[in-house]
Amino acid sequence: LSVGSKAAAQESWKVLSDDGNEMNLSDEFDGPFNFYVHRAAKTDPTAAPSGCDAIMVLVPSTTLRRDKRLANLSRSEAIGKYKEQFGEKILSEVRKAVLERMSVIDGLQDIEEHIVNEVIDTPGTYADFYNLAAGTPFALSHGFSQLSLTRPGSQSNDLDNVMFVGASSRPGNGVPLVLLGARSVAAQALKKLSDFSSRSSLA
Structure with missing residues (x-):
């Protein structure tokens, strides 16, 4: 999150803790978690109606x-x-933690009151909507054995006329790649x- 000072950044973490050390979440969490905001x-x-905003939290x-x-x-x-x-329990706790952390940022103190539409996706909905194995957008996996050159190549090892493209093959996941x-x-x-065609014309 964009904050104006180191103290404000530290405060955005502290808001998730009772005393600065223990999480307000369930025992399933072992500490504050990072999240991405777009x-x-x-x-x-065009991403939102006039006077509104569209915010995605990952x-x-x-x-x-x-x-x-x-x-x-x-x-x-x-x-x-x-x-x-x-x-619902874990989704509610994560949602609460995200909103609490965002609410310490100037201008976002009452962000929850301004939410007019909300969609929550999980690996379960990804598996449902996109047929993703294990619900992961990184396809096969995202361990070291599936990074960079260790991902499967674009050419099938068994069928000469079959090639692959997407998150599971090289060069990797993400829209640019x-x-x-x-x-x-x-x-x-x-x-x-x-x-x-060249071989066919010579035949």
Whole structure:
């Protein structure tokens, strides 16, 4: 968050603690957590109605815990069970902590009173809406074995005419990298088509 001084920044952390050390959240949290705030309407006025703002808060979380027992359920039943891993209690506590921390910033003291529309997504809703394994937007995983050059390449090892692009393949996740990957795969695909046409004309 943007604050005017180091003291204000420290205060934004302290607001989450009873005495500056212990969290006001449940025992599931072991300390204050960072979160990312994006104010889209600051640079794109069309992101919110006139006189309003659009703010997105991204809170890091665990992925969904796989449960093989759900494999025999219908998709909707299984997704419902997975969504229970992020229940109302934990969502309410995280929401409260985020708003409390934001409220110490000048101009945001009563931010909760001005919320007119709110959507809360979790790994459970990501798994539902986007068919993401474990509900993670980083696709396969986000450990060291899935970073940079260790991610799968764009070319299938088994099928010559199958190529991959997206968060699970090189160069990686995030819009800029996925677009670079798309450009690279498109160029490879065009070359394959050109080579195929050349071979066909010689046959």
